[in-house]
Amino acid sequence: MADQAYHAMLHQKRLQNIVISGESGSGKTESAKLLLQQLVYLGRAPNRNLEAKILQVNPIMEAFGNAETGMNENSSRFGKYLDVTFTRAGKVTGAKIDVYLLEESRVHHQARGERNFHIFYYLLDGSANTDLQKELNLNKHGYNYLRGALTDNADLKAVHKEMFQAVKNGFCLLGFRLEEINAIYRILSAILHLGEIEFDEVKDEDSCHVHDPESLEMVADLLGITAGDLGLALTTRSVVASGESFVRRHTAEEAYTTRDSLARGLYNRLFRWVVNQVNALLGVSRQAYGDPLSIGLLDIFGFETYKTNSLEQLRINITNEQLQFFFNQHVFTWEQQEYMAEGIEIDIIRFSDNRPILELCLGKPLGILSLLDEESRFPRATDWTFLEKLNSNFANNKLYVRSRSSADTTFSVRHYAGRVQYDVKGFLDKNRSYFSPDLVEILRGSSIDTIRYLYRCMVTKTGHLHVPSLVDGNKKARQI
Structure with a gap:
């Protein structure tokens, strides 16, 4: 299939698309990997480093966008369109990713027998017994957002550790800066600690307070904001009515909803930012050599039906x-x-x-x-x-x-x-995917450059992170 698309592109001088479809667990993601490998092989670039960079896209995207479900141990929880670009002579010049419908609610809720996104487990086992684990305070045996206790399976832990290193190597090969990689780890850790924050109702009042300040302080430290500001934004919200601004207190239920929306929002923006960075770093050669031809790979999630469908x-x-x-x-x-x-x-x-x-x-x-x-x-x-x-x-x-x-x-x-x-x-x-404006304002003032940048970028109606300096119009992806 890859050979056919490649030679059709060369001879007809037309853009090609390969649509990979099928039921969940039928092997679409693995097929996409093999197709990409063959396309990169066929269009061998003079710069072999570029080929290696393009092949790093899949392990990084799978780590952040795939998870174990009841039907598939490596199920794609997002749709991916990977556009591989070529010169008119058929040499690879780069690649660009578009992503769709990330299942962000998985960050704080998974059905029984399912898991969160792979990257959380990679981080926990990959950082075990290292300075990174101490820096991120990842010393608990279980986290609420991971449905409790972690695995004791030594073989699985070894796989997680190996994949953590593979993702880190991929970031480095693509050209992510060390401070950017560290910021990614901080955000992932902050999300895990967010799930540990609990709230107590105030008797006879429609309000609540944070039960244990320790987790709150950990999250605030990792995000580069103050615990006081974070606690206030989780337990209250600013309301404007008739031109006047006042503060409304949250019930415990509302505080938990706000907490989970923060976790979703952090992960969604992080995921989109990683995609934007990958596109920018893979676009250098494309800008130099041009991209008159391309082959698109659409790897979309398969038809799903579970005991409970949402x-x-x-x-x-x-x-x-x-x-x-x-x-x-x-x-x-x-x-x-x-x-x-x-x-x-x-x-x-x-x-x-x-x-x-x-x-x-x-x-x-x-x-x-x-x-x-x-x-x-x-x-x-x-x-x-x-x-x-x-x-x-x-x-x-x-x-x-x-x-x-x-x-x-x-x-x-x-x-x-x-x-x-x-x-x-x-x-x-x-x-609705509501996200508190108070939290946005606090995160825009983060002491960490990457986090501050994430929340100063606009989010489009389709959930994409709009970064004018990194994102250009992609007409080819819309042809699908």
């Missing part, structure tokens, strides 16, 4: 519906139209058109995601009101199945790959 699975499965639609159009519709245009008689192939499912999910203004966005804008809306809105709007849609029980919080969609039941609990919170 918004993450809905988004993933809608993405797969779009890929299935593209496949149907490319293999059946467009091909048959071409035959007919040339006057060739053929037997019309009947296929299952999934366009109605896409209209159910993506239609505007009455698709599932449009209704979710609409409901998310109302402060008093709940997951229940969202479900009621779905049941009302799709009562006569055969592809939508409402729960038989009025007390149930689920609905089902008849996808091209089968019926999947979704639980709406948490849909609105995940879609």
